Amino acid sequence: MWTKIIGHVLGILVFTALLRAHLVLFFLIQCATVRSWRCFVCFLFSQLLFLEFGAIFSRRQALRNAHKALADFLLSDHFQLQPLRSTAIMQVVSNEEPMISKLTQPTGPVANPAVRERAGFSTSFEPIKIFLVRAVVPPFPLQLKAFISTIGTSFLFLRDIPGELDPIAWFKVFHEFGHAGPGGRMQMFDISVAFPYALFTAIVTLLMIPTRLHLTVMVFYVFFQWFYVSRNLRIESEIQADNFALRMLRSASAVRSVVNCFDAVWAEEAEHLGPRGRRDRLLRLVFMRRFLEEAERTPGVSYIPPLGPIKIENLLFAGYFAWQAFSSARPQVAIVVALMLLKCVAYALKMNENRRLLREELRIDNVLQSKYLDPISEIVPPTFSAMVPVSE
Amino acid sequence: MNDLDTILNNIWKDQCAIVGRQSVRDLLSAIDQGRNPEQAFISMEGGADFDYSTTVSLLVQAVTLIKLTVDVYEKLRSSLRRKPTESEISSAAEGELRSMNESLKRVAGKLPQVAHELVQLRSN
Numbered sequence: 001m002w003t004k005i006i007g008h009v010l011g012i013l014v015f016t017a018l019l020r021a022h023l024v025l026f027f028l029i030q031c032a033t034v035r036s037w038r039c040f041v042c043f044l045f046s047q048l049l050f051l052e053f054g055a056i057f058s059r060r061q062a063l064r065n066a067h068k069a070l071a072d073f074l075l076s077d078h079f080q081l082q083p084l085r086s087t088a089i090m091q092v093v094s095n096e097e098p099m100i101s102k103l104t105q106p107t108g109p110v111a112n113p114a115v116r117e118r119a120g121f122s123t124s125f126e127p128i129k130i131f132l133v134r135a136v137v138p139p140f141p142l143q144l145k146a147f148i149s150t151i152g153t154s155f156l157f158l159r160d161i162p163g164e165l166d167p168i169a170w171f172k173v174f175h176e177f178g179h180a181g182p183g184g185r186m187q188m189f190d191i192s193v194a195f196p197y198a199l200f201t202a203i204v205t206l207l208m209i210p211t212r213l214h215l216t217v218m219v220f221y222v223f224f225q226w227f228y229v230s231r232n233l234r235i236e237s238e239i240q241a242d243n244f245a246l247r248m249l250r251s252a253s254a255v256r257s258v259v260n261c262f263d264a265v266w267a268e269e270a271e272h273l274g275p276r277g278r279r280d281r282l283l284r285l286v287f288m289r290r291f292l293e294e295a296e297r298t299p300g301v302s303y304i305p306p307l308g309p310i311k312i313e314n315l316l317f318a319g320y321f322a323w324q325a326f327s328s329a330r331p332q333v334a335i336v337v338a339l340m341l342l343k344c345v346a347y348a349l350k351m352n353e354n355r356r357l358l359r360e361e362l363r364i365d366n367v368l369q370s371k372y373l374d375p376i377s378e379i380v381p382p383t384f385s386a387m388v389p390v391s392e
Numbered sequence: 393m394n395d396l397d398t399i400l401n402n403i404w405k406d407q408c409a410i411v412g413r414q415s416v417r418d419l420l421s422a423i424d425q426g427r428n429p430e431q432a433f434i435s436m437e438g439g440a441d442f443d444y445s446t447t448v449s450l451l452v453q454a455v456t457l458i459k460l461t462v463d464v465y466e467k468l469r470s471s472l473r474r475k476p477t478e479s480e481i482s483s484a485a486e487g488e489l490r491s492m493n494e495s496l497k498r499v500a501g502k503l504p505q506v507a508h509e510l511v512q513l514r515s516n
Contacts, residue, residue, distance in 0.1 A: 135414075138431065138433070139432060140422070159415055166409060166413075168409050260406075264406040265407060272446045273446075
């Protein structure tokens, strides 16, 4: 009786939980209902893996990139590094964005300061270090304008003096800030931990429900996470950073010049990129164009959120965990198999949404179609080419 | 150097804007000094989403074409003892281009436009 009630209550809690909170409750439910020490150990390990190792992995990777860039610039005779005062950048940005106006970024293992503040933890901020890179002699760096470490100390390397930056240069700088913001940092965190966490979840659930069918599904699920999900998260983080940068430009004319410029250059570069690179760039361009349309339609520049993660998978998992709290062992096998598959289907739907958006954009836009249709024919269904003639 | 900068910015405006002023200046000075275009740029860690290797290689070709056209212009001017016309520059430069067509194939079609811009600049 009491187990059932607790199961119901926890089930409702799980249903309302977002992101990975449902996994915490999953293990708690397992502990409460199965009363196995294995579940408790798994719960502790899962938290340790996700919060600490995940943060360490992503932090290590980001810091390594930032420090390597710094070392390349410092140790090479080809470059001169000139530290800049943050006021040089602050002059052109308003106080709307605290992260930008202070030129600081939150620190700590959990990358989302909003979550930390809600949980009662104090959030410390550290300044972003800005340098102006001047090339003395060739070779010059191919990567241009700005790149930033998303977790840990950030370094911003500018190629031009802030006073000389045009809208496109500002776009690049703000794009990097977008990666360093709370949302961008959380996404980088997700990208870093998506695969190891899926692997761990698979191992743990296999230990609990060891069947051949479950094993098959888990192999499929982990492969799917490794091959598709992390890639999808990566392009989503780029789109989000682009949107942040366009929003920071504020003026519709600046947004138009940036979008038109990227449109022209990326279309030229499309033939030299692989199918994945073409698809990613075109997707970013489609979102930039939508932002521009919105900016021109409304008086001020408004923000269009990118395709967010589909919450249906979380709900499905939550439903499973709630069911598990008061169900017997036999249906669990069928349900866990079905839900793992459904989770994969949810991700597939999410990616299909991106593909649909591209197809829709290509269908209505003859210019974009003529630029991109041939190079990216692999993402367009065969019937589509016959249905819509390429404009001459 | 100013002519190179002006013509490059007039014809390949988008690419110059993407690459940035400082980088365009680096590129122009490197090509002007006769550096090997393939060794003028290096790839570094980080910022992979703004890695414009294709754009930079196009600009390198563009600067090479403009430099070649300017050289042809100067040669014709000294031999003809007057300012050459657009068609004279184009036909003379085409002969030079044939020998290096492979390395400049992406920008070769812009030769008449480059010649036009150069004549316009020098007539002022």
